[in-house]
Amino acid sequence: MSYSIAEAARRSGLSIDTLRYYERIDLLEPPARDAAGRRAYSEEDLAWLSFLTRLRTTGMPIRRMREYAKLRRRGLASAGRRKVILVEQRGAVAERIAELQACLEVLDYKIDNYDRIEQADAALHREASA
Amino acid sequence: MSYSIAEAARRSGLSIDTLRYYERIDLLEPPARDAAGRRAYSEEDLAWLSFLTRLRTTGMPIRRMREYAKLRRRGLASAGRRKVILVEQRGAVAERIAELQACLEVLDYKIDNYDRIEQADAALHREASA
DNA sequence: AGTTGACCTGGAGCGCGCTCCAGGTCGTAC
DNA sequence: GTACGACCTGGAGCGCGCTCCAGGTCAACT
Numbered sequence: 001m002s003y004s005i006a007e008a009a010r011r012s013g014l015s016i017d018t019l020r021y022y023e024r025i026d027l028l029e030p031p032a033r034d035a036a037g038r039r040a041y042s043e044e045d046l047a048w049l050s051f052l053t054r055l056r057t058t059g060m061p062i063r064r065m066r067e068y069a070k071l072r073r074r075g076l077a078s079a080g081r082r083k084v085i086l087v088e089q090r091g092a093v094a095e096r097i098a099e100l101q102a103c104l105e106v107l108d109y110k111i112d113n114y115d116r117i118e119q120a121d122a123a124l125h126r127e128a129s130a
Numbered sequence: 131m132s133y134s135i136a137e138a139a140r141r142s143g144l145s146i147d148t149l150r151y152y153e154r155i156d157l158l159e160p161p162a163r164d165a166a167g168r169r170a171y172s173e174e175d176l177a178w179l180s181f182l183t184r185l186r187t188t189g190m191p192i193r194r195m196r197e198y199a200k201l202r203r204r205g206l207a208s209a210g211r212r213k214v215i216l217v218e219q220r221g222a223v224a225e226r227i228a229e230l231q232a233c234l235e236v237l238d239y240k241i242d243n244y245d246r247i248e249q250a251d252a253a254l255h256r257e258a259s260a
Numbered sequence: 261a262g263t264t265g266a267c268c269t270g271g272a273g274c275g276c277g278c279t280c281c282a283g284g285t286c287g288t289a290c
Numbered sequence: 291g292t293a294c295g296a297c298c299t300g301g302a303g304c305g306c307g308c309t310c311c312a313g314g315t316c317a318a319c320t
Contacts (some may be wrong), residue, residue: 004297005298006297017278019193037286074249079247082244086237089237090237103184107216112215119208133297147308166268192306
């Protein structure tokens, strides 16, 4: 089973342009082509894309993803170095989550303040119309 | 107490250029100036900067921060709309955290796989040298 | 008086990650 | 045979958030 670029885009959630772009910058091995020279993405291609989008979601820069992709092309021998990249990224993600949670607290605090302002305001109106 | 731009940069963690840039794009009210025309940031300026950097950390686009800043300049009357922005952002942050946590699981899974590869590899070496 | 260094302004430039475009080729449907 | 639509290529353009630069002013120090 293989997929046209439009199908691959739909399934990966990336745009057609982005798929071609990823190929150009060596994130993605050039997929097979059909008789007419059109890209035919395999299930494997899609699985790799799905992992790539995970990495992107974590905020990994494309430069680093290319590094990972390059290692992957070298096969098993590069497994150690690939693992290092993932472990590093895991750390970065954990940090980022902590950072966001701290921000969440600040937001909650501010929102609480606005709540109090609203209540004071409502009280004022009750008083005025009493 | 007021602070030179260098001090403000040090305390806010932003660069001097970024401070001037924020002022240019109306994120920051133009701070007071000393006799020589140099910026003199107040404690309030710094507090606002610190909140701004929180918002940036959550990934709020600058466009939206400007909106918030503009409302703030309009005083109490805009409190309701400012609250809406913060509540919305809180939602976005919560979503983002969830997304990152999902990615974390994928990373853990992949890293586990690499661990297994390493162990299998180590076993092979033991066998070979036995 | 001269040098240094922090600061000023307006504007250009940059790295990132796409996104869009022009101009062309195919295969299918009418 | 022609119109259409999906796809192709190479390359330009874009929005974001800074970052850097040239050329200048000013206060302090020697």
